[in-house]
Structures are given as C-alpha cells and as structure tokens.
Amino acid sequence: MKKSNINGSQTATGVLLASLVLPGLAALAAITPLGAAAENAPEKTTIAIKYGHYNDSQPGWDRIKVDAAQVYVQAPIAGDWSIEASGVSDNVSGASPRWHTQNTALSGASHMSDERKAGDVKVTRYLARAAVSASVAISKEHDYTSNALGLDARWSTDDNNRTWTVGFGSASDTIDNTYSGGSTAINRHKSTNEFMGGVTQVLTPTDIVQFNLTRSLGSGYFNDPYKSYDQRPNQRDIWIALARWNHYLEKFDASLHSSYRNYSDTFGVQSHTLGLDWVQPAGRWTFTPGARYYSQSAANFYLDPILDAQGQYDQQAVVARANKLYGSNQSTDQRLAAFGAITLSMKVSYAFTPNTLADVKYESYRQTAALHLGGSGSPGLDPFNANFIQVGLTHRF
C-alpha cells in the first residue's frame, strides 16, 4: 500500500496492515491482489505459472483433451504505473460431433489436433483514488485468429466505500479453415464491441457487493465450420448482468462468495449462472470448495434431434431436414440447445513463505438436458462430463 491518497485510505491501510500480522494471513496477503475499493500501484513484482488439464467425454467415447501452460507477470513501473502480461499455450486434441452428440459410423465426428497461443499486455496508470488501464490481446490457432483491445477506468468515492467502473473492449476475429483442408470458412471475419459499466459497494464491515452490466454488439461469421449444415445469424447482440456478493464470516474467519449472472442474446438464448465459493484459510493453507449451476434456453434456430420409431437417432431424417432448410439459419450444435450444468470444485493453496504460494484445483462438470432450469431441456442429447485440473505456483519479489 504505497500510495495512500486520503486520510481514510491511510486509516484503512493501517487496519489492513494490522490484519496481516494474523497467523497465516500475511503470507497469503502478500500474494493475492488486494482491494475492490481504491486502487494502488503494486509495490512488488508477481510471477505466476499454471498448468491446466481438461478432458471431456460422453457415453461411449472420449471427446476433447486440452493441456494448457500459462504464465502471468505483474510489475510496478515508476511508482504510479504497472504492467501485466500473460501468455498461454494450449494443446487441444480429440473429436467433437458434427451433429448433436452423435459419434456413429454414419455421422462421424470432427477429429482435430490444434495448438493455440495467446497473450495479452495491460498497462495501468494509478491516479488519486482512480486507475485507468489499456490492454491488447492476441490469440492464434491454425484456423482462428483474434485481436482485441480493452480500455477501462475505475474511480472511488471519498470514503472508499464505492468504486465505479466503465470499460470498452473491441475484438476482430478471422476464421479460415483452408489450412486444415477445410473449405467451409475461407477468410471469414467477425467483430465484437463490448461496453461495460459497474459499481462495487461496501455495504457493511463484513459485506461487499458488485454489479456489472455489459452490452456486446457482434457482427460477422458466427458459424461453426466443423458442424454439418451450421448456419447462424450474422449478428449477435448480448446483454449480461453480473451481481456478486462477498460476505465475511467472523466466526469461521472465512468468506462466502456468491454470484449470479443473467445473459440474453439475439440468438434467443437466455441463461442463468449461479456461483458459490467458501474461502477458508487455515494457517498457511487455504481451502476453497465451490459449486456452480448454469442453465440456458435453446437458440431459436437450434433443431432438436429426430428420433425413429425405436427412439434411435434418425440421421437420414436429420440430413433431409437440413437440406430442406438449406439457406436458412439452423444448427444442431449441442451448445445451442437447452440444458443445465453443475460444477463442483475444490482448490487448495499453501503459502511456503510470505511471497511464495502453490495451489491445486480440481473441478468436475456435468451437463445434461435434465438439469435445465424449470424442467427438461432439449430432447435426445447425451450427457456431457468434464474434469479440469490446475496446478500453479506464484512468487512475489
């Protein structure tokens, strides 16, 4: 807390420093970014590395595997500035269905092996009770390139009880699968502009809430070139409302994080996302069990599977319908269907020293139509399961 700009902030800093001498807290506080109120430039450099593994499956077959190596650096510059940079290299392999959740000899699946490299840089200027950031990001795959920029500003009230945020982001994507022998997407483009406003408010000595509203305007190529007969609208506009509430429980010296996200877009999809995490420090350890529930409605151009008299997937009827609708918006992508999903997670962190932290996290994800909010979702889809594992190390100096 190098730059305390007002008396209140100085007092808060004193209280904060006092809290850090509690056993176990000092080590964690030295590593984790602080504060939802007034911001200060970081005093130390932080380096973090993380390895992530992901695999998913449906009954009878394994689908996608991802191995991701990530690195993150944040460093102070000249007292009032900071720079953040991160990079990721993903190796993706496996197969995804061309139709719904099918992987039969008739329908086949889209087999793939790809590497994604992405990086971003963000520069922040800290002012009296405010901060302004600018960022650029790039992501490259053999068939997909995305370039993005972002600008955001945050400022706090005199008492540091409220912080306002505004942000703007713009992304320009190019999709071209000719490299891999495809011909369904040749030099196609998509652009997205995002506008965000938000407020973070201290409510009580143990409660802090945040509300963000995001408007996204997208145009261009939204098809999945690896799905059969996939034809989506060339415009997708989105509203997203996000509410978060962190509550401190003095009895347990723990915090409960809850969140709700409401999403709707012009594809006709509406979704609800609920998150709940319990953060429990215990000496040098921190345990964070969590749960997430997600439910979405189907896009208005999503087509359900056609089943035959025996209740089996009728591939010929699906193809005949797709041909009949050719030229109109249509998709059999499971991700545009109505379904629900639950994630259960556990993260364990250990602080070796005040400046060195290791963590491991496991998440189990299950997506089914039966978990759709308010009743059954889209019919005829197989359940979808996934596991994510992350292992990380953070050092500050």
Added chain:
Amino acid sequence: MNRTILSLLAITTLSWLGGCSNLGQVNAWDKGNLAKPMMTFEGDPLDQRFVQHIYASKENSSGGYGVGGGGCGCN
C-alpha cells in the same frame, strides 16, 4: 423481455446505491475484514481465465466479468 428486465434491474440497483444516504456508510477503521485477501472479487487471474475459457467453449454464454478479451475457435 430480458432486455427490459436487465435495464430495470440496472436502474433500480444504481438508484438504490446512489439514493440511500445511509447505505454503505462504513468507516475506514471498520474495514479490516473487508481488506483481507479472501474478500477480493477477482482472485487468481490464471485460474479464472482457464475456467472461463472452458465454459465459453462448452456453453453458449460467456463474458460479463470484464472487457478486452479475444475470441477463439474452440471445440
């Protein structure tokens, strides 16, 4: 429908936060617990990026947590 609900929700929340003079009047010396690392919203940036990237590739919805990120052709 959702657009109207979201707009009303945003206006109501912002009015509520802006209009209630007593709400959120917490003194600096009472913020010791709020300043603890466990009370931050953002948490571990690499963890969140990895997880949000996965959700964005397996569900229709994504975003709402910030701006400036790029897209991907994820399967």
